[in-house]
Amino acid sequence: MAWVIFGFLSLLCVGSVVAMIISRNQAHDALFLVLSFASLGGIFGLLDAPFVAAVQVIIYAGAIMVLFLFAIMTINLKESLPPERKKVVFGISAVLGCVLFAEFLIVARRAFFHGAEAAPAGGANPAGLGHLLFTDYLYPFELTSLLLIAALVGALTLAGKKGSS
Amino acid sequence: MAGIFWLIPLIPALSSLVVVLFGSRISRKAISLQACLAVLASFILSSAALAHLVRMPPESARLTKTLLGWISSGAFSAPVTFFFDPLTAVMCLVVTGVGFLIHIYSVGYMAEDRSYARYFGLLNLFTFFMLVLVMASNIVLMFVGWEGVGLCSYLLIGFWFERPAAAKAGLKAFIVNRIGDAAFILGLLFLVLNVGSPEFAKINGAAAGGALSPGLVTLAAILLFVGAAGKSAQIPLYVWLPDAMEGPTPVSALIHAATMVTAGVYMVARLNGLYSASPAAGTIVAFIGAVTAVFAASMALVQTDIKKVLAYSTISQIGYMFIGCGVGAYAAGIFHLTTHAFFKSLLFLGAGSVIHSLSGEQDIRKMGGLRRFLPRTFPAFLVAALAISGIPFLSGFFSKDAILTSAFAGGQYAVWALGLLGAGLTAFYMFRLVFLTFFGESRLGEEAKRHLHEPPGIMTTPLIILAVFSALAGFIGLPAVVGEKADLFGRFLEPVVRAAMAPFPAAVEWNLILVSTAAAVGGLFIAYLFYIRYPLVPGRLAARVPRIYRVLVGKYYVDEFYDAVVVRPAVRGSELVYAHFDLKVIDGALNGSAAAANLAGLGFSRLQTGLIKDYALAFLLGVVLFLGFILFLKI
Amino acid sequence: MIPGSAFLVLAIVLFVLGVLAFFIKRDLLTQFMAVEVMLNAGNLAFLALAKASGKAEAQVIVFFILTVAAAEAVVGMAIVLHFFKQRKSIRTEDVSGLKG
Numbered sequence: 001m002a003w004v005i006f007g008f009l010s011l012l013c014v015g016s017v018v019a020m021i022i023s024r025n026q027a028h029d030a031l032f033l034v035l036s037f038a039s040l041g042g043i044f045g046l047l048d049a050p051f052v053a054a055v056q057v058i059i060y061a062g063a064i065m066v067l068f069l070f071a072i073m074t075i076n077l078k079e080s081l082p083p084e085r086k087k088v089v090f091g092i093s094a095v096l097g098c099v100l101f102a103e104f105l106i107v108a109r110r111a112f113f114h115g116a117e118a119a120p121a122g123g124a125n126p127a128g129l130g131h132l133l134f135t136d137y138l139y140p141f142e143l144t145s146l147l148l149i150a151a152l153v154g155a156l157t158l159a160g161k162k163g164s165s
Numbered sequence: 166m167a168g169i170f171w172l173i174p175l176i177p178a179l180s181s182l183v184v185v186l187f188g189s190r191i192s193r194k195a196i197s198l199q200a201c202l203a204v205l206a207s208f209i210l211s212s213a214a215l216a217h218l219v220r221m222p223p224e225s226a227r228l229t230k231t232l233l234g235w236i237s238s239g240a241f242s243a244p245v246t247f248f249f250d251p252l253t254a255v256m257c258l259v260v261t262g263v264g265f266l267i268h269i270y271s272v273g274y275m276a277e278d279r280s281y282a283r284y285f286g287l288l289n290l291f292t293f294f295m296l297v298l299v300m301a302s303n304i305v306l307m308f309v310g311w312e313g314v315g316l317c318s319y320l321l322i323g324f325w326f327e328r329p330a331a332a333k334a335g336l337k338a339f340i341v342n343r344i345g346d347a348a349f350i351l352g353l354l355f356l357v358l359n360v361g362s363p364e365f366a367k368i369n370g371a372a373a374g375g376a377l378s379p380g381l382v383t384l385a386a387i388l389l390f391v392g393a394a395g396k397s398a399q400i401p402l403y404v405w406l407p408d409a410m411e412g413p414t415p416v417s418a419l420i421h422a423a424t425m426v427t428a429g430v431y432m433v434a435r436l437n438g439l440y441s442a443s444p445a446a447g448t449i450v451a452f453i454g455a456v457t458a459v460f461a462a463s464m465a466l467v468q469t470d471i472k473k474v475l476a477y478s479t480i481s482q483i484g485y486m487f488i489g490c491g492v493g494a495y496a497a498g499i500f501h502l503t504t505h506a507f508f509k510s511l512l513f514l515g516a517g518s519v520i521h522s523l524s525g526e527q528d529i530r531k532m533g534g535l536r537r538f539l540p541r542t543f544p545a546f547l548v549a550a551l552a553i554s555g556i557p558f559l560s561g562f563f564s565k566d567a568i569l570t571s572a573f574a575g576g577q578y579a580v581w582a583l584g585l586l587g588a589g590l591t592a593f594y595m596f597r598l599v600f601l602t603f604f605g606e607s608r609l610g611e612e613a614k615r616h617l618h619e620p621p622g623i624m625t626t627p628l629i630i631l632a633v634f635s636a637l638a639g640f641i642g643l644p645a646v647v648g649e650k651a652d653l654f655g656r657f658l659e660p661v662v663r664a665a666m667a668p669f670p671a672a673v674e675w676n677l678i679l680v681s682t683a684a685a686v687g688g689l690f691i692a693y694l695f696y697i698r699y700p701l702v703p704g705r706l707a708a709r710v711p712r713i714y715r716v717l718v719g720k721y722y723v724d725e726f727y728d729a730v731v732v733r734p735a736v737r738g739s740e741l742v743y744a745h746f747d748l749k750v751i752d753g754a755l756n757g758s759a760a761a762a763n764l765a766g767l768g769f770s771r772l773q774t775g776l777i778k779d780y781a782l783a784f785l786l787g788v789v790l791f792l793g794f795i796l797f798l799k800i
Numbered sequence: 801m802i803p804g805s806a807f808l809v810l811a812i813v814l815f816v817l818g819v820l821a822f823f824i825k826r827d828l829l830t831q832f833m834a835v836e837v838m839l840n841a842g843n844l845a846f847l848a849l850a851k852a853s854g855k856a857e858a859q860v861i862v863f864f865i866l867t868v869a870a871a872e873a874v875v876g877m878a879i880v881l882h883f884f885k886q887r888k889s890i891r892t893e894d895v896s897g898l899k900g
Contacts, residue, residue, distance in 0.1 A: 003802060006806070014810075014814065017814060017818070017821070017837055018817065021817070021820065021821045021825070029830050029833060030833065033833050033837070036840075037840065040840055043807070043844065044843075044844075047847045047851050048851055049850070051859075052847065052859050055863070055866065059866060060866070060869075063870065064870055064873050067874065067877055068829065068832075068873070068877070070877075071877045071880060074881060074884075089779070089782060089823060090823065093782060093785065093819070094820070094823075096785050096786060096789050096819075097819050097820050097823075100792070100816055103789065104812040106796055107796065108805060112804065112805040112808070128856055129860060129863075132857065132860050133863070136857075137857075137860050147868065147871050148867065148870075148871050150871075151871035151875050154874075155874045155877070158875070158878035158879060158881075159878050159881070774896070775896035775898040775899030776892070776895070777831075778892060785819065
């Protein structure tokens with residue numbers, strides 16, 4: 001049963017990413033990506049990380065992609081862009097992509113050959129995560145909030161009118 | 166007092182530094198006062214040290230003081246150690262005493278010169294280096310002084326460097342010296358390598374004790390002597406000294422008469438263990454000295470510039486000093502060094518006096534009859550001329566005699582004969598100079614006659630003092646015929662030079678004295694005949710043997726020979742090297758590597774397309790490679 | 801139970817697709833989206849390993865990656881919009897000010 005769900009969700013995910021690559025319309029790209037992220041959220045759920053799954057859907061699929069859509073609508077390009085023209089770049093990136101794929105597979109193989117499957121994680125629930133965040137990972141937590149403020153200020157500055165500072 | 170003897174070189178050094186740094190801001194009076202007092206202080210310290218020395222037992226009569234470790238590598242060490250033994254005492258007293266008088270004279274002579282401070286700064290600096298040279302306890306430190314006096318000589322010869330002749334003369338002096346120094350360094354290296362220490366005591370000990378092979382001893386001795394020949398203007402490296410007369414006259418007196426040029430003689434005397442251990446080297450030294458003595462004297466016969474006559478005379482007299490050292494009579498050589506310092510510097514200062522009074526005239530053909538107008542200069546000059554000619558009872562007589570007697574006693578008859586000939590020639594050219602300058606009819610120009618005046622007291626007083634010494638200094642070194650213990654000078658130096666002469670039959674010695682006196686008086690008399698009684702004779706004689714005359718006037722064309730054989734090929738060679746090596750290879754390599762860097766830069770800048778995709782591609786490539794390394798090479 | 805390696809392979813596939821998308825597309829926005837895909841693939845990989853190793857720390861890291869991605873998206877959008885205002889185009893080839 002789990003395999004079926006997994007298979008369905010992963011196909012959906014990969015499929016929408018491929019569709020995104022093929023599509024020439026930016027809005028379509030964004031929408032396909034929303035689908036991809038949503039299915040990814042489902043997969044997260046399969047991984048015994050319900051809280052992360054929820055966060056993924058809310059933030060990624062919900063907030064970030066909406067932001068992308070806003071940008072796309074603001075830019076509002078009339079014509080679409082064909083894919084990469086230069087054969088060289090295309091060729092090299094394709095080759096390198098394949099090589100990268102192979103290398104990653106080797107890494108994955110090694111990672112799982114040596115280790116056995118462990119017991120499902122305890123403390124993967126929100127309470128446990130919260131506990132970790134506020135004790136062992138307090139510094140990164142605080143720094144990340146600082147990062148968010150910085151990003152906010154940066155975005156505001158960038159978007160501000162010229163000469164108004 | 167003995168504890169601070171090592172200040173002797175340092176006081177003039179300090180004074181020199183002050184004058185050089187602040188000279189433009191302090192008054193001339195202050196400069197002269199300080200410079201002269203510095204040398205006087207060194208003289209007083211030297212005298213005090215001497216007094217102390219005399220009270221010590223002769224065998225261990227020396228003061229030593231190490232100031233710095235300086236060089237110390239492995240087993241080799243060359244510390245800055247000053248010492249003071251009888252030989253050093255003599256040299257210090259000569260350098261500081263005569264130096265002091267010359268400083269005083271310079272106050273008058275250079276009074277109107279623009280670069281007053283520079284002059285006294287350099288003079289003090291020279292004094293410092295010369296004192297380092299004579300007070301060094303090891304050959305490396307002595308070489309420092311050696312080079313230093315060469316440097317000061319160059320700077321002082323070219324003191325009026327706006328004159329091209331002076332600048333060239335300075336350069337010539339330095340370069341010729343350098344050639345000698347190259348040989349000196351080789352000799353130094355041979356010695357130090359084989360003896361293991363640069364200390365004079367060790368070198369002399371090793372040579373005397375037979376620890377060094379005879380070939381090495383001779384080689385080192387000859388190499389060092391070549392260096393001495395450069396510094397002391399002997400054949401074949403004497404050519405710089407006549408040109409050095411471009412410098413101010415007091416400089417000629419100090420450096421090129423009394424002190425620097427005698428450094429070579431000092432060196433040979435200091436290394437007497439080495440030279441005594443190699444009869445071959447000693448013979449070469451004596452021979453070159455003798456030949457130079459006659460050779461230079463022959464050129465002095467026909468010179469018409471008052472200073473050039475004295476320059477050739479100096480070359481000739483130093484030849485005598487080397488004869489003394491070469492035959493093993495080091496004390497005699499040093500004795501002549503001392504008396505020569507007195508009368509030669511007196512001659513130069515007197516010449517300076519004459520030149521000053523004639524507002525710059527140096528050609529003796531335009532002088533004459535000056536004795537009436539220079540009542541203080543003339544007697545002093547005359548005394549010096551008599552002394553250098555070897556007229557009995559003056560200092561030169563005793564010192565020259567000691568040398569010639571030693572030569573004869575050592576069986577070196579050829580050397581003795583040449584020395585005798587030189588003595589005759591010396592008397593002749595010296596009195597030719599005196600007669601043409603001070604006697605006879607006045608051949609002065611109108612301008613000169615109007616400005617003719619005796620120089621001020623500050624210039625003539627040192628002359629008088631030097632005259633007294635030139636006259637009386639001989640009595641400290643009386644010959645053996647007078648008495649066994651009469652040679653105070655020789656006995657004083659004996660612990661250092663260790664050369665006792667074999668007992669010599671008194672009758673032969675009296676004969677030798679007689680013969681050399683005859684030569685001196687004879688030379689004087691012939692000069693009198695030629696230039697007072699029958700003034701037309703010299704001209705006619707020259708006309709009779711025109712070719713010989715021309716060769717003498719042309720200084721045997723040695724300068725031209727060197728120019729053709731050494732100077733021009735060297736210049737041409739360096740031009741070739743410049744064109745083919747410096748420009749093409751070195752500049753080429755430099756420009757080439759710059760061009761290569763430029764090209765590489767251009768090439769690499771092509772990678773910077775500015776496009777994000779390209780950069781990302783490079784990124785990806787890097788990641789792939791990196792992963793590859795980690796996975797497959799296990800780095 | 802689905803083995804962790806399956807999820808890892810999925811993550812790898814997604815990542816490589818993201819890379820390819822980056823190089824195939826020619827406008828800034830879409831390339832940005834490809835970057836987001838890559839980030840998500842990373843998230844997935846972390847979670848897969850979290851499940852395999854039984855530690856919950858990996859989920860914490862996922863949080864942070866999420867946050868950073870959000871911040872980055874915000875600033876990135878601002879830059880792209882700025883760029884668009886100036887050049888009236890969001891083609892990547894037009895961003896070549898650093899040439900040389």
